Amino acid sequence: MHAEADLRDAxxxxxxxxxxxxxxxxxxxxxxxxxxxxxxxxxxxLALLGAAGAWAAWDARRWRRRTAAQxxxxxxxxxxxLEDSSRLLAEEPAAPLAxxxxxxLAARLPAAVGPAQFDAIARARxxxxxLPLALSAVAAAALWLVPAPRPxxxxxxxxxxxxxxxxAALTLRVTPPAYTGAQPYQTAPRxxxxxRYSTVNWCATGATRVELGDGTVLPVPAAGxxxxxxxxxxxxxxxxxxxxxxxTADQPPTVTVAAPVEAVHLLAPxxxxxxxxxxxxxxxxxxxxxLHLTLARGSGENxxxxxxxxxxxxxxxxxxxxxxxxxxxxxxxMEPGDELYFFVRATDNDPExxxxxxxxxxxxxxxxxxxxxxxxxxxxxxxxxxxLRSQRQIIIxxxxxxxxxxxxxxxxxxxxRSEGIAADQAQLRRRYGQFLGEESTxxxxxxxxxxxxxxxxxxxxxxxxxxxxxFGHAHDMEDNAxxxxxxxxxxxxxxxxxxxxxxxxxxxxxxGSALPPEYKALAAIKELQQAExxxxxxxxxxxxxxxxxxxxxxxxxxAASYRRARGKDDAIDPGKAxxxxxxxxLSGESALPALWRKQALxxxxxxxxxxxxxxxxxxxxxxxDGCVPCRGPLRAxxxxxxxAAPVLQAQPAADSAFDRAWRSAGGxx
Numbered sequence: 001m002h003a004e005a006d007l008r009d010a011x012x013x014x015x016x017x018x019x020x021x022x023x024x025x026x027x028x029x030x031x032x033x034x035x036x037x038x039x040x041x042x043x044x045x046l047a048l049l050g051a052a053g054a055w056a057a058w059d060a061r062r063w064r065r066r067t068a069a070q071x072x073x074x075x076x077x078x079x080x081x082l083e084d085s086s087r088l089l090a091e092e093p094a095a096p097l098a099x100x101x102x103x104x105l106a107a108r109l110p111a112a113v114g115p116a117q118f119d120a121i122a123r124a125r126x127x128x129x130x131l132p133l134a135l136s137a138v139a140a141a142a143l144w145l146v147p148a149p150r151p152x153x154x155x156x157x158x159x160x161x162x163x164x165x166x167x168a169a170l171t172l173r174v175t176p177p178a179y180t181g182a183q184p185y186q187t188a189p190r191x192x193x194x195x196r197y198s199t200v201n202w203c204a205t206g207a208t209r210v211e212l213g214d215g216t217v218l219p220v221p222a223a224g225x226x227x228x229x230x231x232x233x234x235x236x237x238x239x240x241x242x243x244x245x246x247x248t249a250d251q252p253p254t255v256t257v258a259a260p261v262e263a264v265h266l267l268a269p270x271x272x273x274x275x276x277x278x279x280x281x282x283x284x285x286x287x288x289x290x291l292h293l294t295l296a297r298g299s300g301e302n303x304x305x306x307x308x309x310x311x312x313x314x315x316x317x318x319x320x321x322x323x324x325x326x327x328x329x330x331x332x333x334m335e336p337g338d339e340l341y342f343f344v345r346a347t348d349n350d351p352e353x354x355x356x357x358x359x360x361x362x363x364x365x366x367x368x369x370x371x372x373x374x375x376x377x378x379x380x381x382x383x384x385x386x387x388l389r390s391q392r393q394i395i396i397x398x399x400x401x402x403x404x405x406x407x408x409x410x411x412x413x414x415x416x417r418s419e420g421i422a423a424d425q426a427q428l429r430r431r432y433g434q435f436l437g438e439e440s441t442x443x444x445x446x447x448x449x450x451x452x453x454x455x456x457x458x459x460x461x462x463x464x465x466x467x468x469x470x471f472g473h474a475h476d477m478e479d480n481a482x483x484x485x486x487x488x489x490x491x492x493x494x495x496x497x498x499x500x501x502x503x504x505x506x507x508x509x510x511x512g513s514a515l516p517p518e519y520k521a522l523a524a525i526k527e528l529q530q531a532e533x534x535x536x537x538x539x540x541x542x543x544x545x546x547x548x549x550x551x552x553x554x555x556x557x558x559a560a561s562y563r564r565a566r567g568k569d570d571a572i573d574p575g576k577a578x579x580x581x582x583x584x585x586l587s588g589e590s591a592l593p594a595l596w597r598k599q600a601l602x603x604x605x606x607x608x609x610x611x612x613x614x615x616x617x618x619x620x621x622x623x624x625d626g627c628v629p630c631r632g633p634l635r636a637x638x639x640x641x642x643x644a645a646p647v648l649q650a651q652p653a654a655d656s657a658f659d660r661a662w663r664s665a666g667g668x669x
Contacts, residue, residue: 007106008090011075014115016067018122021382023063027056033133033140041143048139055132063126074121077604081112081251131521170208170238173201173225179349181285189238192245194230197352200245201225202238210238213617215601233610235617244614252355253282253346255289257362259324264363267329269336274364277324278312280346285318287349294341295333306333312344321346323355329366337368389424390521394502396423398518401511415509424519429499436492495524579603586635589628597624600634603641612637 034049072086088102171191176182176198202210203225210218213235218226233246259277280289289312297304312323344359498521505514577600604616616637622630
């Protein structure tokens with residue numbers, strides 16, 4: 001392997017050096033115009049120099065890979081003495097004849113291949129690269145001939161009325177709310193990012209004023225301060241100084257339930273404890289976090305609920321509350337057949353505007369002992385006949401029959417027992433099927449037909465006797481069984497389908513094949529039994545407590561109306577109708593209408609993003625200073641606040657013969 005690498009390196013390395021000598025002038029040529037353009041435009045010339053260097057590096061890498069991959073082909077074309085077998089020099093062949101040929105070529109190589117052959121190959125394979133040189137020269141000439149753009153004057157310089165220079169040096173003092181834990185600080189005028197409800201003070205050595213983007217003007221007395229409470233983002237200026245104050249809103253807490261992960265966690269029989277792990281965190285701090293537990297016991301209409309509320313202990317980090325515990329079921333008060341619902345509620349430490357968040361409700365379900373008969377059901381309206389066997393009894397009979405089949409069971413006895421179990425399964429299926437609109441002959445004959453329509457009497461049915469044929473009959477329609485919700489119907493359909501499969505297998509004298517669908521039907525019935533207990537959070541209106549001292553006195557002082565308050569979108573905005581007129585006025589250079597600034601500020605306050613409102617506020621200030629070119633940006637911002645007019649499209653109306661006859665008879669359209 002070492003000899004093979006030396007042989008390949010002895011050919012590839014000098015060939016690559018010959019290619020480099022051939023390509024080097026073309027790599028350096030594009031750099032010359034770029035260097036010449038540096039005095040004309042330093043940033044652009046430096047960028048052109050970097051582009052030329054990047055192309056040279058890319059082209060060198062490309063030729064290095066090409067040389068490593070194609071040198072055997074190049075040698076075969078340039079040196080006939082190698083007999084088109086240069087590929088054997090690149091790797092050790094496996095065939096004995098190929099190894100013999102490779103040895104012959106290796107012995108012939110020093111005399112047949114030398115620097116002259118390598119240079120000839122480089123001249124034949126490489127070609128001049130004029131395009132990068134031409135592009136570099138054109139770009140350099142453009143940098144010399146085209147003058148550099150001059151910086152545009154600031155907006156204040158374009159305005160007809162120059163801004164008043166600041167009369168005193170300003171200092172900003174920011175005091176965040178105490179609940180954030182942030183310390184007050186002092187800074188020079190600059191863009192700020194402050195928590196909501198922070199107090200911003202502009203202090204000056206001499207008398208001046210601060211103009212906010214929402215139209216508020218704060219006079220700053222000499223050696224005094226002007227205070228402002230940060231509720232929304234706003235731009236401000238004092239003289240020629242203009243900056244932005246962005247507001248960070250307090251985020252609501254986030255609560256998670258780490259264990260159990262499932263929304264409905266089914267405990268295994270014999271479980272004695274369960275782990276509950278919850279967490280709550282906030283950006284500033286958690287003031288209160290509680291775990292709410294609700295225990296449900298009973299079935300049907302006899303269900304009792306008991307509530308408990310446990311505070312989560314506070315740890316070292318006031319921003320987090322992580323808590324977990326392995327609860328013994330006895331301490332939770334859970335018994336077989338009970339369900340425990342729990343959720344986490346957390347409130348942050350904002351004293352004025354607290355945020356309260358509640359996690360989704362999780363359920364712990366402890367199954368009760370499995371009954372030997374189907375004594376309870378999720379369908380309380382179904383009455384169980386005494387002679388009706390349960391699905392579990394059918395499974396027991398089928399398993400007993402399968403066990404007896406291992407011995408010598410006569411075929412007649414096998415058929416009789418299998419069909420008897422199938423008849424029990426059919427009775428149970430029809431009992432559940434009647435609640436999906438299926439007809440049942442459970443308490444009459446065992447016919448699967450339509451006996452109530454006169455099929456047993458063989459009487460002909462005409463228009464007088466067959467009222468269903470005359471007026472229609474909702475026959476075997478599951479949508480007519482409207483006493484159940486769609487989820488319950490889906491479980492019923494799954495149970496009926498499994499019972500059908502079990503009955504077919506039993507009719508076919510295959511009890512072993514009937515057991516899997518029988519178990520599926522039993523699982524669906526158990527799911528219906530568990531669905532009878534439903535827990536809902538109380539979400540109704542809770543009226544305030546009645547004061548006994550005001551009852552029957554007739555005193556209505558402080559009483560509020562029960563009518564729903566008009567929402568923000570329902571309120572009539574008098575300035576909204578004037579925005580299109582203001583947009584039209586801003587399209588020219590004439591005087592603007594009275595109170596236009598108030599209308600514009602009220603309109604831009606409806607923009608959704610902070611950056612949009614800040615830019616629109618700056619445009620209002622510039623137009624108020626007399627900047628005519630600034631009317632275009634303000635007009636665009638105002639146009640964005642006006643909702644698009646609805647598109648009215650005519651609907652085609654069919655003109656039928658009946659419509660024409662109706663109109664000719666004097667009827668209305």
